Amino acid sequence: MAKDRTSxxxxxxxxxxxxxxxxxxxxEAGIVLAGxxxxxxxxGGCSVKESFxxxxxxxxxxxxxHVNPYEHGNIFNKDxxxxxxxxxxxxxxxxxxGMIAQKGLTLVPLKVYIKGSLVKVEMGLARGKKLHDKRDDIAKKDVRRQHERDFKIKNL
Structure with a gap:
C-alpha cells in the first residue's frame, strides 16, 4: 500500500x-541528508530552534x-x-x-516533517518583530485564554 503524499x-x-x-x-524545501x-x-531526533x-x-x-546521532550508526554518524x-x-x-536584498527580510526554518518518504523543511520569509509587536501578541493571547476560560465555566 502506497503512502499518501499529502499527509x-x-x-x-x-x-x-x-x-x-x-x-x-x-x-517547502527538500534537505540533503546522510542515511x-x-x-x-x-x-524524532531533530531540532530547528537555533537554526537559520x-x-x-x-x-x-x-x-x-541539530540532528541527534543515530544510536546504531557508529562510524557513519555525521556531525x-x-x-x-x-x-x-x-x-x-x-x-x-531578490526579496531578502530588497525588503530586508530573512529566511527562518519553521518545521521539519516527513512527507511520504521524504524529509522536508518548511521555511518562512520573515520580517522581525519589534518589542511592542511582541507585547501586543502576548496581550491578545492572554485575552483569548481568558475568554476560553470564561466560556468553559459558563457552559459547565
Whole structure:
C-alpha cells in the first residue's frame, strides 16, 4: 500500500519563529541528508530552534540544525550541527535572494516533517518583530485564554 503524499508527520516545530517574526510567505524545501541522519529524524531526533537559513552562490543552506546521532550508526554518524543543503528550484532561490536584498527580510526554518518518504523543511520569509509587536501578541493571547476560560465555566 502506497503512502499518501499529502499527509505528513511533524518532526520539529519552531514556535519561537512565530513569536520573533512576522511570517510573510512559506516555502517547502527538500534537505540533503546522510542515511543515519534520516533514520535519526524518523525517530524524532531533530531540532530547528537555533537554526537559520543562508543563501550563497545560488544555493540554500540550513545552519545549526541539530540532528541527534543515530544510536546504531557508529562510524557513519555525521556531525550533529553540520551545514546541510536545501533543495529548491533555481527560480525560487533567485526570487528569495531578490526579496531578502530588497525588503530586508530573512529566511527562518519553521518545521521539519516527513512527507511520504521524504524529509522536508518548511521555511518562512520573515520580517522581525519589534518589542511592542511582541507585547501586543502576548496581550491578545492572554485575552483569548481568558475568554476560553470564561466560556468553559459558563457552559459547565
Amino acid at each position: 505528513y508527520k511533524l518532526i520539529a516545530n519552531n514556535k519561537k519563529a512565530y513569536h520573533d517574526y512576522f511570517i510573510e510567505e512559506t516555502y 543515519t541522519e534520516v533514520k535519526s529524524i524518523r525517530q 537559513i543562508k543563501l550563497r552562490d545560488g544555493e540554500a543552506f540550513i545552519l545549526n540544525m 550533529p550541527l553540520r551545514t546541510r543543503k536545501l533543495l529548491l528550484h533555481k527560480r525560487e532561490i533567485n526570487k528569495l535572494i
